[in-house]
Amino acid sequence: MKNYQRLKGMVAAAFTPMTPDGNLNLPAIDAYAERTAASKMAGIFVCGTTGESLSLTTQERKDVLERWIKAADKRFKVIAHVGSNSLMEAIELARHAAEQGADAIAAMAPGFFKPGSVKELIDFFAPIAHAAEDLPFYYYNMPSMTGVSLSVAEFLHEGKKVMPNLVGCKFTHNNLMEMGECLALDNGAFEILHGYDEILITGLSFGATAGVGSTYNYLPEVYRGIFEAMEKGELEKARELQMKSIEVVKIIIKYGGGVRGGKAIMNLIGIDCGPCRLPISPVSNEEYERLRKDLLEIGFSF
Amino acid sequence: MKNYQRLKGMVAAAFTPMTPDGNLNLPAIDAYAERTAASKMAGIFVCGTTGESLSLTTQERKDVLERWIKAADKRFKVIAHVGSNSLMEAIELARHAAEQGADAIAAMAPGFFKPGSVKELIDFFAPIAHAAEDLPFYYYNMPSMTGVSLSVAEFLHEGKKVMPNLVGCKFTHNNLMEMGECLALDNGAFEILHGYDEILITGLSFGATAGVGSTYNYLPEVYRGIFEAMEKGELEKARELQMKSIEVVKIIIKYGGGVRGGKAIMNLIGIDCGPCRLPISPVSNEEYERLRKDLLEIGFSF
Amino acid sequence: MKNYQRLKGMVAAAFTPMTPDGNLNLPAIDAYAERTAASKMAGIFVCGTTGESLSLTTQERKDVLERWIKAADKRFKVIAHVGSNSLMEAIELARHAAEQGADAIAAMAPGFFKPGSVKELIDFFAPIAHAAEDLPFYYYNMPSMTGVSLSVAEFLHEGKKVMPNLVGCKFTHNNLMEMGECLALDNGAFEILHGYDEILITGLSFGATAGVGSTYNYLPEVYRGIFEAMEKGELEKARELQMKSIEVVKIIIKYGGGVRGGKAIMNLIGIDCGPCRLPISPVSNEEYERLRKDLLEIGFSF
């Protein structure tokens, strides 16, 4: 079995830049990638929830991935999210990711027809993982978006038997006990990437060593600080930084959450990401003004 | 404003025939269409939930629709479900439906990023409805699958202002009070197609005159009987027939519900529909045997 | 086994009259009972959800029941709701109801620790039913309040074996298919009392012949009309009346629902019921004014 290098530290969940009319803005990815490299990200997670994944067409997802791979230029890993309600599309995306030189693939569970057992989840993922068999495959566990809440530990343990490239999961759920179990599973055989930015210290308490987050994009120093403090056991320092991240998360919630509000912050800090695609509504000028003010009030530096 | 002819009676929700390896089986649609015509269906609802809609690729959805339009040969209406999490795909499917000569389009709400208000729902649907502006457009309300439960009455009333071709909705929800409201709305301006087969008499009590159902495919005489009895006010007769439908629905629930269990029944009655696509698991031979036995026990005639 | 007389037509769910300071106003029950008799109610359902059941102390529930039995004076049946999270309290209330001469008892499932199977539900109810073994016992099925949604049909069928006085259920749920099953169960062995006023015609379509409702209190002529029209198969007439009831229900929803809004209407029509007990907040004078106006607008006659 192949030995994959583990991720360490921050993986940014990429927003997908769009033009004002809601089409892709591929060239904007280049400047975004520069910032990503400068922020010392370990990787970028492309076309996941933050990247408006299922709002894109299959072709658009390919285009976005290709641009990221080129722009990253090996300075950070590129993880391609290939999940889809359509098995056929997911397979096609997995194959494409492998061909184009992505460093890993990830997939969320289908949320329309929901797998009702771990076995069904494995059966669905197996051909996808197989379509990119040379790349590490992460299960993207996010019950709040997919409505699929099956035992992740059981999935990893059983899934590994038929998907040798299954290396772990992006754990975006507030069931921290389960996260702890997954980290301890099979003597730490799996990489568990922490998913909820606002509670990063809890995942790190349980032993996670990497995370995927959308707010990492505009608060890299805060999260880098958290990773470092937790590694040294400096809980109080980590906690203070976490409270800073929470202050920002509370603000983005007011503006529609991490995708809508987060994309607006990207625009405010000068990384052109444009609006979200419908059904996520555009951010008005008046909202931008209020958002900027809210951020200034908590000392956010643009 | 154009005047569209209303649907009356049964519209069958089409299963999508597949080959044993999970690919489309387009030729099988021809025999299926013959049966549909022979059963005196008013229409066929293509690539909706029963048709495994979101499990198909965009191209596959086009292929299935084209085959149905050809096979129907104007003997019954063809309604194209064009809903998608991707606005771009939905627009493309709507345009395609219009070009190919479908009789109407319908779309469910996006369930990944969920519209949070009626306004957001209208904003999402407007460009889709516009892309097939000469066809009647039905909102496909199905909170159990999409997780979107917004006021349908408000949507219809407000949506009509910006989507002149919005003619009504497929109401697949157990909120019968709301269904009653929608039927009475604006002096009966909207067509409300009843959605849950097992409680058809309740929608007809409230005044619905058409329904879309997957079990109509294999129990046409039962449902025709219900429509006729309710029209004449023969409640007891309607109720007896409804209990027959419930007996069958209870059985398909045991086999994974209307899509998985229903497709299996289609195969049993000689309309080749094949298996479902993953993540819906295939029906084993042993299950087919039990299903057949269960159906025989309640007097189902093959 | 004893043969109990079935309920027919309207059973009013009683509001519990209170003084402005939130204590019981027992004397107010007398005038309320006169109106109940004048409205030709088949019965009154005491200390259920509408009666703020679990907000009352055990002693208060006894006091309210005793007053109703006396005030009813055999003109209509008195059904005592005895459900409680505490088995001991429920048994005590059941025994008290029998001693005081109630005509029947009913109990909802405990919602704090929720029975996880029909067997557990039966085990919980058996000693309660036994404590009033000479009275008919109705299971009060209301998943929206209790969070307990177990098979009612299975409960009735299995429960009957250990609770000979189990005669049926008050079915307050929008799962109409299940209601249909319960009505048909064991050749109609059980009384299924329709629960949701705004969709009464759907339960009657399925064959129910009695209902328990809070809006019956102030719209008796509307619901009597529905019962009569449905018995004659006059669907259109029944539907028109149902739409009148829906208009009122939509208004009470604006004022906090059937208990808070309904109690306010009782006060407006001259049946002194006072405020609800906390946590249901009191209705302000300004709200009373708006409510009265809303009702006048739809032609409600005070």
Added chain:
Amino acid sequence: MKNYQRLKGMVAAAFTPMTPDGNLNLPAIDAYAERTAASKMAGIFVCGTTGESLSLTTQERKDVLERWIKAADKRFKVIAHVGSNSLMEAIELARHAAEQGADAIAAMAPGFFKPGSVKELIDFFAPIAHAAEDLPFYYYNMPSMTGVSLSVAEFLHEGKKVMPNLVGCKFTHNNLMEMGECLALDNGAFEILHGYDEILITGLSFGATAGVGSTYNYLPEVYRGIFEAMEKGELEKARELQMKSIEVVKIIIKYGGGVRGGKAIMNLIGIDCGPCRLPISPVSNEEYERLRKDLLEIGFSF
């Protein structure tokens, strides 16, 4: 304003000892209290969820509290849970707790009629807190049992204005971000007692310094170790102990959860707690055997 001493470390959530026939076994509290003192608990939380609170009558809750106060004999604090769906009962219990010399009161939100806003929650609790105005009052936040999920931070901040004895909350929810906010609120003005044993390290990461737990009763040395390790920043040690606690929690889940499974473990370790009251079903001998075996397998020492 009075200055209350804060809790530090472990507060055990008390099981309520019962006889085989489901009545209280008050004398058994004495031996239980000895063990509690020997385990160096900072306090005991009486008649909360673990104590089957709402399954008890008001008189039983008083009896249990009185016995605990006497048996504790000032060796550890006694916190009386007084929450109830009935405001009148909660007030009565609060007054009783104060009269009998409890050290603090706590109350969960009413779960039958659910407060719909922080204001309604405050209005409900104010008279309860007032009825024991000399005791510190903790809000018991447990959305999984009550269905009430309102902003705890807002409740604490606003509630303090009308309830001077509101000192904090027992936070039994997996919304760790909110827990972090509550801990930081108003410069740490409130005590936030960690609630979910299996993720104690996450609450301590956020700065909690005390917890209330049912598994503390039979794993005191594990949790004491976690508290100590986290205080010293020894994350790895804390994590190892947490994994031990998770192993046990996974077992009790198999036996019906913390109340049913936990009470069984108490019996196994020699603290006579008897069965739970219905609707929680009794543990069979066969289950006891399996439970003992499961515990031995993970090295649990009896």
